[in-house]
Amino acid sequence: MAGARLDISGLHKSFDFEGRSIQVLQGIDLTIEPGEMVAVVGASGAGKSTFLHVLGTLDVPTQGRIVIDNCDISRLSSGQLAAFRNRTIGFVFQFHHLLPEFTALENAAMPAMISGLSESKAKARASELLERVGLSQRLQHRPGELSGGEQQRVALARALVMEPKLLLADEPTGNLDRRTGAEIHDLLVKLNRERGMTLLVVTHNDDLAVRLQRQLRMTQGRLIEGDASAVHDKGGTPSPSSSVDPSMQGAVS
Ligand SMILES: Nc1ncnc2c1ncn2[C@@H]1O[C@H](COP(=O)(O)OP(=O)(O)OP(=O)(O)O)[C@@H](O)[C@H]1O
Ligand SMILES: [Mg+2]
Secondary structure, rough: OOOOOOEEEEEEEEEEEEEEEEEEEEEEEEOOOOOOOOOOEEEOOHHHHHHHHHOOOOOOOOOEEEEEOOEHHHOOOOOOOOHHHHHHEEEEEOOOOOOOOHHHHHHHHHHHHHOOOHHHHHHHHHHHHHHHOOOHHHHOOHHHHHHHHHHHHHHHHHHHHOOOEEEEOOOOOOOEEEEHHHHHHHHHHHHHHHHOOOOEOOOHHHHHHHHHEEEEEEEEEEEEEEOOOHHHHHHOOOOOHHHHHHHHHHOOO
């Protein structure tokens, strides 16, 4: 299976908030080749999650074009978009959004069941993935009965259950200890090798960022290409004093 190709041009996203326009994405042009592994780094508030939501078709851009595998997603109806998203894109949210009344197994199997796969097949796939993220002993736990890192790993299994061509992951190891985080990194890299899945990961974790082929830094509403050393120089969890991207201050009009 080949990964998805992304062509992004002139992408802008602003939010109207209390009569003001907050310009978050301010002209992003980017091509990602099938199977590429890309890290997106940048300060808190820089627009990383916004970028991922727009790419994942969960939010609409104010301006610009996103083409995924020759499909201009702005041309799809909402029904077509939902089907496209289910089939093509796996999303790991920064705040995992698991359904509290369902078990880990049911949560991870959900996208496959929605796609029309039988319950037994969906659960077999989900259970294999939950095993790969180290949760074979937690299949019947509900999110409230799991630790934060375990919930995040369930969210990763859910994102992978449809074998997406594009995985968008927003800080997938943010709640994990170093060792578990490293295991999840290994899994992402392995899945990329096995399946050629295109991988776009927002991370504050330098270890992960340097393992991915390409690093992009979000600053002043744009993405700049970086290298591993740049990630080490400027990356990492922002300290409280730098927790707001200074570039955003000038971006409110
Ligand atoms: N729905 C919204 N309405 C108004 N402003 C918003 C909305 N969503 C996000 N923003 C603003 O857009 C900016 C970018 O937010 P975003 O969540 O993309 O940042 P981020 O880079 O993911 O930060 P973090 O590293 O803290 O997760 C923030 O300043 C935020 O306050
Ligand atoms: Mg974010």
